[in-house]
Amino acid sequence: MKKILAICGIELSLIFKKPQNYLIMFAAPLLLTFVFGSMLSGNDDKVRLAIVDQDDTILSQHYIRQLKAHDDMYVFENMSESKASEKLKQKKIAGIIVISRSFQTQLEKGKHPELIFRHGPELSEAPMVKQYAESALATLNIQVTAAKTASQTAGENWKAAYKTVFAKKHEDIVPAVTRQTLSDKKEGAEASDTASRAAGFSILFVMLTMMGAAGTILEARKNGVWSRLLTASVSRAEIGAGYVLSFFVIGWIQFGILLLSTHWLFGINWGNPAAVIVLVSLFLLTVVGIGLMIAANVRTPEQQLAFGNLFVIATCMVSGMYWPIDIEPKFMQSIAEFLPQKWAMSGLTEIIANGARVTDILGICGILLAFAAITFAAGLKALRA
Amino acid sequence: MLQAENIKKAYGKKTIVKGISFSLKKGESFGLLGPNGAGKSTTISMISGLVPHDSGNITVGGYVIGKETAKAKQKIGIVPQEIALYPTLTAHENLMFWGKMYGLTHGEAKKRAAEVLEYVGLTERAKDKIETFSGGMKRRINIGAALMHKPELLIMDEPTVGIDPQSRNHILETVKQLNETGMTVIYTSHYMEEVEFLCDRIGIIDQGEMIAIGTKTDLCSRLGGDTIIQLTVSGINEAFLVAIRSLAHVNDVTVHELELKIDISAAHHEKVVTSLLAEATAHHINLLSLQVQEPNLERLFLNLTGRTLRD
Numbered sequence: 001m002k003k004i005l006a007i008c009g010i011e012l013s014l015i016f017k018k019p020q021n022y023l024i025m026f027a028a029p030l031l032l033t034f035v036f037g038s039m040l041s042g043n044d045d046k047v048r049l050a051i052v053d054q055d056d057t058i059l060s061q062h063y064i065r066q067l068k069a070h071d072d073m074y075v076f077e078n079m080s081e082s083k084a085s086e087k088l089k090q091k092k093i094a095g096i097i098v099i100s101r102s103f104q105t106q107l108e109k110g111k112h113p114e115l116i117f118r119h120g121p122e123l124s125e126a127p128m129v130k131q132y133a134e135s136a137l138a139t140l141n142i143q144v145t146a147a148k149t150a151s152q153t154a155g156e157n158w159k160a161a162y163k164t165v166f167a168k169k170h171e172d173i174v175p176a177v178t179r180q181t182l183s184d185k186k187e188g189a190e191a192s193d194t195a196s197r198a199a200g201f202s203i204l205f206v207m208l209t210m211m212g213a214a215g216t217i218l219e220a221r222k223n224g225v226w227s228r229l230l231t232a233s234v235s236r237a238e239i240g241a242g243y244v245l246s247f248f249v250i251g252w253i254q255f256g257i258l259l260l261s262t263h264w265l266f267g268i269n270w271g272n273p274a275a276v277i278v279l280v281s282l283f284l285l286t287v288v289g290i291g292l293m294i295a296a297n298v299r300t301p302e303q304q305l306a307f308g309n310l311f312v313i314a315t316c317m318v319s320g321m322y323w324p325i326d327i328e329p330k331f332m333q334s335i336a337e338f339l340p341q342k343w344a345m346s347g348l349t350e351i352i353a354n355g356a357r358v359t360d361i362l363g364i365c366g367i368l369l370a371f372a373a374i375t376f377a378a379g380l381k382a383l384r385a
Numbered sequence: 386m387l388q389a390e391n392i393k394k395a396y397g398k399k400t401i402v403k404g405i406s407f408s409l410k411k412g413e414s415f416g417l418l419g420p421n422g423a424g425k426s427t428t429i430s431m432i433s434g435l436v437p438h439d440s441g442n443i444t445v446g447g448y449v450i451g452k453e454t455a456k457a458k459q460k461i462g463i464v465p466q467e468i469a470l471y472p473t474l475t476a477h478e479n480l481m482f483w484g485k486m487y488g489l490t491h492g493e494a495k496k497r498a499a500e501v502l503e504y505v506g507l508t509e510r511a512k513d514k515i516e517t518f519s520g521g522m523k524r525r526i527n528i529g530a531a532l533m534h535k536p537e538l539l540i541m542d543e544p545t546v547g548i549d550p551q552s553r554n555h556i557l558e559t560v561k562q563l564n565e566t567g568m569t570v571i572y573t574s575h576y577m578e579e580v581e582f583l584c585d586r587i588g589i590i591d592q593g594e595m596i597a598i599g600t601k602t603d604l605c606s607r608l609g610g611d612t613i614i615q616l617t618v619s620g621i622n623e624a625f626l627v628a629i630r631s632l633a634h635v636n637d638v639t640v641h642e643l644e645l646k647i648d649i650s651a652a653h654h655e656k657v658v659t660s661l662l663a664e665a666t667a668h669h670i671n672l673l674s675l676q677v678q679e680p681n682l683e684r685l686f687l688n689l690t691g692r693t694l695r696d
Contacts, residue, residue, distance in 0.1 A: 231433045
């Protein structure tokens with residue numbers, strides 16, 4: 001075991017002592033995630049708006065919650081009027097919705113409360129924002145009217161009826177939705193574009209690194225290190241295990257750092273850690289197997305790099321690592337079914353977007369395990385020959 | 386220390402080693418000579434357990450190769466022809482790694498690496514990457530890696546190829562010292578003078594067979610042929626040639642007319658030279674130079690294989 005670890009250690013040193021490897025292993029995938037993630041998620045630029053709640057009553061607070069509940073297009077943030085004005089001046093927000101002091105009183109009286117909407121001249125979406133605010137207000141108005149009617153029938157205060165029927169319901173729903181995006185399984189959901197690109201480029205660059213790493217076997221054969229290892233009291237199995245372990249560890253270090261970096265830099269939530277560990281481990285085994293297969297069938301490290309990179313770049317393209325696979329023609333999507341990257345990507349999407357756990361991705365894990373078994377067996381057989 | 390009995394190796398239908406036998410005592414230094422493709426490297430590979438032998442027996446330090454190969458390997462240090470090191474790692478890191486491959490603990494490897502660096506004269510370059518070393522320095526670390534586990538048998542496969550004379554001398558001196566401390570050495574080289582300097586006994590391999598084995602003196606006297614006396618003259622006449630051909634102990638006379646050179650093959654050159662000078666004076670031959678070439682390994686090799694060693 002000590003010899004296996006020593007071989008693994010030396011291979012890690014070889015990889016991490018070359019500064020240019022950091023570029024290909026970490027800088028490039030992060031940069032591409034940023035560029036492609038931003039490019040594909042151009043519609044994510046939501047309008048940032050401030051809400052100034054001068055009334056601060058049950059209804060004004062509920063109104064704000066209703067505005068915030070549908071955050072597809074707008075981001076609302078509570079703040080004081082002075083701070084909001086300052087931010088608008090600095091163009092850090094696009095506009096301000098001011099809820100006047102008589103908001104609840106007006107609604108109680110069945111009147112239309114005053115809403116002030118201030119915005120800069122460049123806000124082209126202003127009419128839509130206004131309409132959205134008015135629509136939410138109209139909903140609130142209906143709810144208040146309904147609560148008042150209900151309270152008259154039951155002989156209680158309308159506020160109690162409102163809380164029971166609307167406000168409580170709303171309080172229950174909002175947190176439930178938030179929690180769902182973090183961990184609860186939600187069929188059919190998709191990861192954000194940035195998360196998808198982070199997963200795609202992590203897979204791509206881990207594969208590229210593995211192709212280069214597997215080339216060290218050829219390098220060792222070329223410069224006599226492999227033969228020298230065999231003349232030392234190290235068995236072929238120990239040498240093979242040392243190299244495979246090193247590739248696996250290198251892959252995990254790279255993937256791990258990319259997971260953490262993208263989490264910190266882009267706020268990507270990678271979901272259930274156990275599921276990620278199992279999925280990535282199986283995928284790495286497959287990639288190491290592919291690397292071994294190519295190494296066994298070429299003669300020089302240069303050929304390994306050329307064939308390996310060609311294979312990785314082409315298959316990652318087909319598997320939807322650079323862009324969503326749905327935009328590809330049907331025949332390419334069919335080809336992708338036979339590529340491990342597609343399954344790794346599907347698994348990661350399930351984990352990120354749907355909060356999948358290990359038990360939820362057993363099928364995908366099984367497929368990756370099969371890929372790993374086939375590529376490993378073929379790689380080791382060819383290498384031994 | 387080493388017994389090789391009738392070892393054979395074939396790749397497909399081609400037999401590379403055709404039943405070689407030799408043995409080495411502990412502390413002996415043995416030179417293995419042979420032209421390219423003679424079977425030297427295959428023989429070494431079989432002894433070191435890298436390539437399995439088809440038949441015959443090999444024992445190293447009492448352990449049978451093929452049955453107790455792992456134990457035998459612990460007794461052997463191999464210096465391959467290639468620089469089998471990691472160029473982007475330092476000399477110290479390389480030595481540490483190879484020490485660990487021979488089962489040394491981290492502490493043992495660290496201590497031994499310092500000793501080995503001292504031995505090969507590269508302590509000051511310990512922290513430098515191998516890729517920054519000259520060819521000679523790389524070769525020295527290449528040897529150092531084989532010394533990490535203090536082997537009893539050191540096998541060196543042309544360890545001085547392509548290096549400067551200073552490094553070559555350093556390596557030869559190092560190997561000589563190792564041998565003097567009791568380490569058994571097998572040394573292959575294309576340089577006869579290295580083998581003559583280092584080795585007690587010499588084995589010559591050609592076409593997969595050990596065609597001669599013995600000490601240098603023994604081999605030269607038995608198989609090296611006659612001494613060659615080479616004369617360069619300003620003019621040649623037939624009477625002089627007849628006279629020297631009839632001298633006692635002269636076996637052959639070859640005339641290179643264009644160069645006015647005469648090669649005289651003789652068994653006892655001391656007696657022949659005096660007679661030659663007398664005949665030259667008597668026949669008014671003006672001698673420009675006279676050289677005496679005693680039997681040497683180069684000539685021995687040529688006689689035995691029909692080729693020079695570097696062919």
